[in-house]
Amino acid sequence: MPPVELLLPFFVATLVFAFIPGPGMFYMSIQTMARGRKAGWLSAAGFHLGAYLHILGAAFGISVVLTAAPVLFTLLKLLAAGYLVWMGVRMVGHGGGNMPVVGPLPDRTGWQAFRDSLAVEVLNPKTALFFLAFLPQFASPQASAPLWLQIVVLGFLANAAFSLTDAVCIAFSERLVLWASASRTAARIGRRIGGSLFIAMGMHLAFRNE
Numbered sequence: 001m002p003p004v005e006l007l008l009p010f011f012v013a014t015l016v017f018a019f020i021p022g023p024g025m026f027y028m029s030i031q032t033m034a035r036g037r038k039a040g041w042l043s044a045a046g047f048h049l050g051a052y053l054h055i056l057g058a059a060f061g062i063s064v065v066l067t068a069a070p071v072l073f074t075l076l077k078l079l080a081a082g083y084l085v086w087m088g089v090r091m092v093g094h095g096g097g098n099m100p101v102v103g104p105l106p107d108r109t110g111w112q113a114f115r116d117s118l119a120v121e122v123l124n125p126k127t128a129l130f131f132l133a134f135l136p137q138f139a140s141p142q143a144s145a146p147l148w149l150q151i152v153v154l155g156f157l158a159n160a161a162f163s164l165t166d167a168v169c170i171a172f173s174e175r176l177v178l179w180a181s182a183s184r185t186a187a188r189i190g191r192r193i194g195g196s197l198f199i200a201m202g203m204h205l206a207f208r209n210e
């Protein structure tokens with residue numbers, strides 16, 4: 001493990017990052033409001049599983065390849081952006097008004113949210129580069145554990161801390177739409193707003209230069 005003098009600033013920085021609203025938090029809110037609590041939790045699980053893959057990539061140097069290969073970085077960014085736009089179009093174009101805002105959902109719908117969030121996270125090179133830039137700052141060559149193991153442990157701790165904000169986000173989103181749970185019109189409007197926001201997120205990711 002890294003020395004104690006590095007762990008304290010690591011936990012402080014992790015908590016700061018955890019409570020800064022980001023695309024993942026926004027995505028889980030939309031899934032919860034449009035498809036219910038189960039979809040929100042499964043989308044969070046998809047994001048976390050994808051993050052673990054990026055953590056392992058940072059530990060074993062895969063993220064360095066993304067840094068050294070701008071074409072690959074751009075390709076992955078466009079794939080993730082395209083997937084977000086596709087999900088948004090699918091949500092906006094969902095026919096009928098019989099889909100509840102919250103409540104029990106078929107397993108395929110919840111697992112669809114898991115699959116979508118996992119795909120978005122895995123294809124997002126910015127997450128890989130974040131862990132590559134953030135985690136090594138708190139690993140020490142003088143520690144008893146090798147650097148790759150320190151990065152893996154720190155990454156798992158950071159991801160666990162991020163799950164705390166996920167729980168708050170999902171609970172708040174569910175309460176926010178309870179008043180409209182019986183309204184088909186509100187459900188339809190909510191899906192269209194959520195789908196439009198997905199499309200906007202995808203376009204922002206595609207055309208962002210950094």
